[in-house]
Amino acid sequence: MTDALEAARDEQRSALTEAEAKELLASRGLSVPDGETVASSEEAVEAAERIGYPVVAKVSAPSVQHKSEWGSGVGVNVNLTTPDEVRTAAVDIFEAADREGIDAAVFVEEAADLEAGLEVIVGGTRDPSFGPTVLVGLGGITVEVLQDTSHRIAPISTAEAVAMTRELEASPLFDGYRGSPAVDREAIAEAIVTVGEILSNNEEIREIEINPLLAESDRAVALDALVSFED
Secondary structure, three states, rough: OHHHHHHHOOOOOOEHHHHHHHHHHHOOOOOOOOOEEEOOOOHHHOOOOOOOOEEEEEEEOOOOOOOOOOOHHHHHEEEEHHHHHHHHHHHHHHHHHHHHHHOOEEEEOOOOOOHHEEEEEEEEEEEOEEEEEEEEEEOOOOOHHHEEEEEEEEEOOOHHHHHHHHHHOOOOHHHOOOOOOOOOOOHHOOOOHHHHHHHEEEEEEEEEEEEEEEEOOOOOOOOOOOEEEEO
């Protein structure tokens, strides 16, 4: 068990922060962007300088799971390229947290080039009847619109996970389309297998979601992650 899971259990929290969820994924060998959690706007600027521009600044609190919809739209700030932009984004987050009455930090993270790959969702839930189950589909809001997903009972093998990606109606996109490069199905499969293993080995976890997982030609990077617990 990682320090993040232990801390959440000790504090009887309902979820991990994004940074903690990514720590859990990284401890299992998955790729995540470089990021730091900070407690002030000046610390946010210092973190951005260490990470390198452009960066993303997000609200960080276990109670905030849908960051883009939080705080009148200040929960996620993308493509920040200067210290002033980072400072302003952090101040907006802290002020919104004060208005909401929650204790929040700011998560500063290197920005990803979404044009470099395909956005995929990899998730897992603890089904009341079947136990741990995993899914894969196109990421972002596409999964909600098209409902094009493949499911398995976990744990599963890498071969099964690759087969899941081939079951999708969107599968041809994974092989390259109109000049776009093919993405690494094996890396996506690794993420699916890992999510299944985490669920299978930690009964207190109810749900894991990586959305998006940016699948590129030679790797897959978890750009956002959610881990929540059983009541």
